[in-house]
Amino acid sequence: MKNWKMGLITIIIIILTACGSNKYEAVAINEEVDICVICNMQVKDDAFATQLTTKDGKNYKFDDIGCMNEWKKQNGTENIGMDYVRDYNDKEWIEFDKAFYVYEKSIRTPMAYGIVSFKDKKSADTFIEEQGIGTILTAADLANHEWLQNEEMMNMDMSDEGHSHEMTDDSVQNHDMNEDSDHNE
DSSP: OHHHHHHHHHHHHHHHHHHHSOOOOOOOOOTTTOBOTTTOOBOOSSTTOEEEEETTSOEEEESSHHHHHHHHHHHOSTTEEEEEEEOTTTOOEEEGGGOEEEEOTTSOOTTSOOEEEESSHHHHHHHHHHHSOOEEEOHHHHHTOOOOOOHHHHHHHTTTTOOOSSOOHHHHHHHHHHHHHHHHO
16 A cells, blocks of 8 residues: 555656646747847748747747847846757757857858857868868857857848848948938038
8 A cells, every 4th residue: 555655646746747847849930920039130940040938938039049149148048948049951940058050250141140050060060161161169159259240241231131230330430421411411
């Protein structure tokens, strides 16, 4: 009789533990409605899409890993249940901490941060070998990464779909000069 009670208690504990644990999973991208919460651009169902789910179940999608980093900078990371990036080659969702990253400022990404993600180091090495550029980074390395957008690439994209998160001193000065010339006409 005592073994039966212990078995029942063990099963109840397992069930309660399973019910109480949150499992955060990546959700599908819907290009028709998903907008990056940082830059307000369409999130495409491609290799650059990233997302995170907070511990309270809110899901946020981003068109570029740099936008996800900007969200983390603004909101902190203590309430993140799980964050995901996509494998550059097959678009499979990967946990942010488990992925390998290749950085090179000339790599074209939606918001010009120049970072692509891979599910394993071998894939990242192959990309660097094929492209002849790039440095491998881990999630820990990204914590100390200098998150700069390639301004030259952003200026090229201004005419179609990209834009910078912040105005530089030069862009503010040029903007002010353009406003002055408009007033002088």
